[in-house]
Amino acid sequence: MPEHHDLQHWINGRPHAGSSGRSLPVLDPASGAEVTIAPLASAQEVDEAVAAAASAARTWRATSLARRAEVLYAFRNVLRERADELARVISRENGKTHGDALGEVARGAENADFATGIPELLKGSFSEQVSTGVDVHSIRQPLGVVAGITPFNFPAMVPLWMCTTAIACGNAFILKPSEKVPTSAILLAQMWRDAGLPNGVFSVLHGDRETVDALIAHPKIAAISFVGSTPVARHIYTSGTAAGKRVQALGGAKNHMVVLPDADIDAAADAAVSAAFGSAGERCMAISVVVPVGDIAEPLLAAIKDRISALRVGPASDPDADIGPLISAEHRDRVLSYVAAGMAEGADLVVDGRTGDHPGDGYFMGPCVLDRVTPTMSVYTDEIFGPVLAVSRVNTYDEALALVNEHEFGNGAAIFTRSGGAARQFSFDVEAGMVGINVPVPVPVAHFSFGGWKASLFGDARIYGPDGVRFYTREKVVTSRWQTEDTSRMSLHFPST
Structure with a gap:
C-alpha cells in the first residue's frame, strides 16, 4: 500500500x-x-x-x-x-x-x-x-x-x-x-x-x-x-x-427508534446502544432519537445507561475498544457544541461522555445521552453525526408516529414491540424509506435497494x-x-x- x-x-x-x-x-x-x-x-x-x-x-x-x-x-x-x-x-x-x-x-x-x-x-x-x-x-x-x-x-x-x-x-x-x-x-x-x-x-x-x-x-x-x-x-x-x-x-438522516410499552427492554436497550454509538455514531443509519412510549421510558433509560457504562473508548489498535475517535478535531468540537446546546435548551444530560480518560491526542468523545429532548431543540432537529443519543418521551403510539413523520428527514425508522399488529401498522404509517421491526439499523441486503424519503x-x-x-x-x-x-x-x- x-x-x-x-x-x-x-x-x-x-x-x-x-x-x-x-x-x-x-x-x-x-x-x-x-x-x-x-x-x-x-x-x-x-x-x-x-x-x-x-x-x-x-x-x-x-x-x-x-x-x-x-x-x-x-x-x-x-x-x-x-x-x-x-x-x-x-x-x-x-x-x-x-x-x-x-x-x-x-x-x-x-x-x-x-x-x-x-x-x-x-x-x-x-x-x-x-x-x-x-x-x-x-x-x-x-x-x-x-x-x-x-x-x-x-x-x-x-x-x-x-x-x-x-x-x-x-x-x-x-x-x-x-x-x-x-x-x-x-x-x-x-x-x-x-x-x-x-x-x-x-x-x-x-x-x-x-x-x-x-x-x-x-x-x-x-x-x-x-x-x-x-x-x-x-x-x-x-x-x-x-x-x-x-x-x-x-x-442526511435523523433516525428514530420507537419503543412500545410491550417491548423486550433488554433487546431494545442493546439495540439502542449499538445503533447509536457503533462507528462513533458516524453513520447515516445510526439511531439518533429513542422514542419511549408511556411507562417504559424509565426502565429503558436505566438499561441503556447500564450498557453504556461497559463501553470502552479507544483506538482501533486496542482490541477491547468499542468506540473509536471522530473523524477530525473540528467535527468532534461540533458534536460537543450540540450537547452544550441541548443542555442550554432544557434537555437533561444523563450520560456525559464529553470528558474522560480518552487516550492520546486523538479526536475521542464518549457516548452522551440527552433525556427529555423536544422537537424544537437543535439536538433533535439537526443531524449530529456523533455519539449523541436523544430521548424524546411520548405517551401514545400516535404521538410517537407524529414525531417521526414530522421530521424533515425520512431515511430510516425502527419500532420495538412484541405486537405484530402494531409493527405492521407502523410499517404502513411511517414516512421513512427503510423500516426496522425489532431491528435498529434496517440497512437492506444487497438484493434490495437503499434510500430514504424526504430530505x-x-x-x-x-x-x-x-x-x-x-x-x-x-x-x-x-x-x-x-x-x-x-x-x-x-x-x-x-x-x-
Whole structure:
C-alpha cells in the first residue's frame, strides 16, 4: 500500500502522480498524526481520467455478460481474501474499530455478490406478434462513464455500493473518495486490477469541491452517485441534473427508534446502544432519537445507561475498544457544541461522555445521552453525526408516529414491540424509506435497494440492488418486422441436419 507522501490517483489501470500542485494531509484521528498526503485533482486530471474511462467503456460494454460476471466473481474473492488488510486501512484513516471496519467490508462485499448475477439482472422482455408479423423486445444498455462521490464514514462500503453494479452493467466508473479517507480507494483499484478488470474501467481521483464540480460539469460523464450530507446532496443533485446527468444523491438522516410499552427492554436497550454509538455514531443509519412510549421510558433509560457504562473508548489498535475517535478535531468540537446546546435548551444530560480518560491526542468523545429532548431543540432537529443519543418521551403510539413523520428527514425508522399488529401498522404509517421491526439499523441486503424519503434522498433513484441496475443502464425497446419467406424454399438456404 502507498505510504507516507506517496498517495496517487489511479488512472487507466495504474498509479498516476498528481500534477495540480494542490494536496491535503490525511490524519489518523486516533492520534492526530499525518498518515499521508492526498493530491487534489484539477480539471485537467479529470479530463485525463474521463478520456481513459470513455475509451475503456467502449470495449467493456461489448464484453460478454459471462466475462463480466467472471471478473465480478474474481473481485469478490479478492475482496474477501484481503478483507483484513482493507479493514486496517479503513481504521487507520477513519478511526473506527477493526471489528466495525471488517463489518463494513463484509456489507460492501454483498454488493459484489449481487453483481455476479448480472446475466440474470440484465434480462429484457419480449412480446411476440404485437401486430401482424411484428415483435417487440427490450434491452438494457450501459450509460458509458459514471462517477461516484463518497463520504468519509464508509470508505469501502459506499464505493462498493456503487462501483460493483455500475461496472457489472458495462460502465466505466470513476471514484472520488473523501479526501479524509483516500487510501482504501487505491486498495480497491488494485483489487479490481488483480481480478482482471481492463485498464480504465475503474479509476480513482482524489479531490475536493473543485474536483467534484469538474466531474459534475464534464460532458462525457453520464451519471453521478453521491452519499453524504443533505446540503451537499442538494447541490450535487441540482447542479448535476442541470448539466443533463442522471443523479442519485443520498443525504442526511435523523433516525428514530420507537419503543412500545410491550417491548423486550433488554433487546431494545442493546439495540439502542449499538445503533447509536457503533462507528462513533458516524453513520447515516445510526439511531439518533429513542422514542419511549408511556411507562417504559424509565426502565429503558436505566438499561441503556447500564450498557453504556461497559463501553470502552479507544483506538482501533486496542482490541477491547468499542468506540473509536471522530473523524477530525473540528467535527468532534461540533458534536460537543450540540450537547452544550441541548443542555442550554432544557434537555437533561444523563450520560456525559464529553470528558474522560480518552487516550492520546486523538479526536475521542464518549457516548452522551440527552433525556427529555423536544422537537424544537437543535439536538433533535439537526443531524449530529456523533455519539449523541436523544430521548424524546411520548405517551401514545400516535404521538410517537407524529414525531417521526414530522421530521424533515425520512431515511430510516425502527419500532420495538412484541405486537405484530402494531409493527405492521407502523410499517404502513411511517414516512421513512427503510423500516426496522425489532431491528435498529434496517440497512437492506444487497438484493434490495437503499434510500430514504424526504430530505434524505434527492431524485427517485435509490442506491444498489435493482434500483442500481436501473440507474446505471437505460432501456432500449426494439420493434421488428421480418418479411415472411416461402418455407418450401428454406431447405435451399438452410440444409437440414
